[in-house]
Amino acid sequence: MAALGTLYVHFGGLSWMTAVFYHVSPAVIALILHSCYRLAKLGMEDWLQWVIAAVCFVITVWLEAEVAILFIVSRVVGILITGHSCAVASHRRVR
Numbered sequence: 302m303a304a305l306g307t308l309y310v311h312f313g314g315l316s317w318m319t320a321v322f323y324h325v326s327p328a329v330i331a332l333i334l335h336s337c338y339r340l341a342k343l344g345m346e347d348w349l350q351w352v353i354a355a356v357c358f359v360i361t362v363w364l365e366a367e368v369a370i371l372f373i374v375s376r377v378v379g380i381l382i383t384g385h386s387c388a389v390a391s392h393r394r395v396r
Contacts (some may be wrong), residue, residue: 349382 305325312318345351353375361367 349379353379 303323309318309322341354346353357371357375360371
């Protein structure tokens with residue numbers, strides 16, 4: 302990806318370089334979605350975690366920016382509701 306980025310900076314105005322990035326972006330999006338799915342499968346264990354994640358997602362999309370305080374508040378809310386501050390290690394393996 303770094304090599305493609307360098308080529309784009311150097312040859313960005315050429316139509317063939319634009320076509321390369323046009324065709325690579327769906328693969329990158331698929332990799333990101335797959336990674337999100339695997340992380341959710343590994344870490345989301347109850348409804349509260351899903352609700353907090355959904356609220357963070359909606360706010361992030363609405364503001365069109367990642368807000369660090371949002372994730373800190375999410376952690377505090379999780380601690381206050383569940384009553385424990387350390388995450389329980391999962392013994393499941395991700396494949």
